[in-house]
Amino acid sequence: MLKPIWMLTLLLTFPSFTMAQSVADLMKRIDSVTALNRDITAQVELTQQRATQGTRVLNMVYRRRDQDNAFLITMIGPEVEKGNGYLKLGDNFWMYRKNTRTFQHINRDESIAGTDANAEDFESIRLVERYKPGPEPIRKETLGKIPVYKFEVRAKANTVKYPRKVYWVRQDNGLPLKEESYSLSNTLMSTNYYLSYAMVDTQYIVNRALFVDEFEKGNKTVMRLSEVSLLPIPNSVFTKANLENLSK
């Protein structure tokens, strides 16, 4: 008679024990639907609005290969940005600055062309690798008319930019629709909205997103993908030599 009571007490006292497993399942699902099995090339347009400086539009060519955890971004507009670029290969990230003709080899996330979009927004999410389930239980909510799960994750190591994130993901296919990022002091720093996805075989890639800077109100960046191509990308593309060749 006591046994079921003990079990019920355990479940009520530690609901996160069972919920953590479910959050972990959601995290695995996100990783599996957003990791691309094919190469992808696309044009990306970032429209950045800053409260004090106004609006500017940046264009880039974006090439990505998740099997090598690689991407290459080359800025093609406006002319003052043209020639700068970013190369990621595994855990290595290089920024190329055309003015000084230098590659900076860094091991941290970096803003792309000073916008609210970061390098990690252009690669596979790898949630399971970088984060673990948070203590809060999963909640069912809606975003607009779309049923979603809301859950929290915590960083496994301090190599990521934000130690705490909250996700809203579609209940039907596990695609993230909204992501809140918090600093170590639990201040909301940014909110990302993933507004639409393009299907690539059985995976998905964000093709329209809104990045909102919560620290400096009024700053936002809209990202749009277009001219998506699934042609295989030669290995030679993901090299520093090629990035420098494409730059000014």
Next chain:
Amino acid sequence: MKAALLLVVLGLIGPPLHAQINEDELFERDTIVTVADTPSVSRTTESTAFTGRVWSYTLVPISRTRDIGDSPIYSNNQANLFLDTRLQKDAKAFVNFEVSQWNADTASSLNATIREAFIDFNLDHALYIRSGKQVLQWGRSFFWNPTDLISVDRPSFLRMDRYRDGVVGTRLTWPIGLDQSITAFISHQAANLKTVSVALKYECLVGNTEIGLSTWQRSQSVGVYGIDASTRLIGLDTKIESAWSYGSNTPKYGSSLSPIWITNEWVNRSSLTLTRTLDWELADRISVTQEFFYNSHGYTDSPFASASRIAAMQAAGHYTPNMMGQWYTATFVTLNKFPISDATLSINSISNLTDWSHTTGISMPYTPIHNLTLSFGLYMYWGGSNGEYTANETAISPEFSLSVDF
């Protein structure tokens, strides 16, 4: 179509600037999930573009000994025009043409130069070739590059963002897979074929560490061998660079003003760079880079006490600023979005630890609108008298600059 897209974008992002995002509106329809476009062949389109930068800076060097009212005013107005022309298959030509005008007192001078002019192409992405006058990064450190014996124009501590003068030559890069490459540079800046210099470098990626092995050779000169690496250790972006030669390609000058060549001992130049970013309200808002430089062949006394000694070195082309002493250190601190979001505070300092002289600069670039930058700076020269950074008697130098990129 583009107008419609712009309307959609503006609808998403503004105005009003500080309005809350209406999530119900953003997600009022089901998330649009579309099939990816059919594959298309990407083409490089031919194009020619002119861009550039116009900048102007004014500085007032204030002497330790003279009355402040007697301080001269120097101003430099400069324009760089870039020609970038692209052909098929990523071939291109690039020219950086610079015109600058110096004003000091009532005198002025006008200079025009071509900083870079090169042609760049590749053979099926298996070999990349760049030939002409070009600036290239040979070392890995932030300021000192001991393994770089190619560049003719070193970075300037006070003007880290200036356009450097290129070196004339041909560079060949052969990528091997994703994680290795071999680069060769043949310098054309030589009196004859016998004095042409050649540099070779092998680079590889091992985990999160990038390693390079290099050599520089020229007939009738001492060969130099180098190693460099870039990695992350205990939370620090770490770069090391070390160059070795048996003998020196640059003589020292004693009080007799005659060059003294080192021929029978190893000469080493090494640098260590450590970079750490710190969070302060924003992630990675503060960046601190500390760099150390060692020159085994450097002066242990201070040659700067003797103007004639320095003049003899300069006349013979044997003077390289920021490398004459044996030990140096430099600190570069950047505080982004401070004190306002469109400004950056930079504090940089360089020290010659042999003669204990220093240069410290505080600057604040401010970008009120895109592509326009105003900057206020203050540079101080302090420490031991007759040191590398104190010999010219300037104690402090305020500076103001403006630049427009187009």
